[in-house]
Amino acid sequence: MGTWLATIRFPDGTCKYARYSTVVEEMYHPLYAECSIGGDRGEVAGEPLPGRPELPRSAAADLVPVVIDVESYNDAWHALYCPRRALLAGPFSGFHRDRMQAEFELARDEHGVRHLGWSESTSLCGRPLTGEPLVFHDHLADWGPMEPPEPIEPVEVIDLYADWDEPDMCRACLLTTVAVLPERDVVRPDMTLTMPDRARTAGAGWWRRLLGR
Ligand SMILES: [Zn+2]
Structure with missing residues (x-):
């Protein structure tokens, strides 16, 4: 347990840094302009960069796609940086990617846009979805700790935030996932949890379906 160095890589080649908690498995603010690499792990360095959390988030067109790498995890994820707040807009954890596949379907609307x-x-942004679901949803996750009656083929890991700039990806849907999937509800795939623990995971798809919601 502890903290690791998270490196936030910007499209122009520059980096900012933050700490990543291995307790809650997410990166947290503040951000730093510098880091020091020494000993067995890196650490943020210098003064924290001032953020402006009181301001509204930048418009979607102004959010900057970034890639976040946590030292020693070797499992980078795509996220968004908000220039107006000078803070990360999320996701704050690579496990968000897994939660998205556990919770959501991905399908196209009548214009071919993916939601x-x-x-x-119905999509997170409220559009009717007319297309067949695309390969995305992790049907194995629907069963939680239960054994599915028939073997289910695992789906490949898809980091949908990497498609932020793709014209056929709905940005409103992507942004909504950060609000509706609190990072701390992320269930680590390597954790063995009892059913009550899983049931407390807000919005767990298999539990909602069990309750008929
Ligand atoms: Zn949408």
Whole structure:
């Protein structure tokens, strides 16, 4: 347990740094302009960069796609930086990517744009989804700790935030996932949890379906 150095890589080649907690498995503010590499691990260095969390988030067109790398994890994830707040807009953890696949379907609307939705019919941004669900949802996650009656083929890991700049990806749906999937509810795939623990995981798809919601 402890903290690791998270490196936030910007499209122009520059980096900012933050700490990543191995307790809650997420990166947290503040951000730093510098880091020091020495000993067995890196550490943020210098003064924290001032953020402006009181300001509204930048418009979607102004958010900057970044890649976040946590030292020793070797499992970088795509995220967004908010220039107006000078803070990360999220996701704050690579596990967000897994939660998205556990919770959401991905399907196209009538214009061919890809949206995320709790169900196969309505997207997070409120559009009706007319297309067949695309390969995205992790059906194995629907069963939680239970054994599916028939073997389910695992889906490949898809980091949908990497498609932020793709014209056929709905940005509103991507941004909504940060609000509706609190990072701390992330269930680590390597954790063995009892059913009550999983049930407390807000919005867990298999639990909602069990309750008929
Ligand atoms: Zn959408």
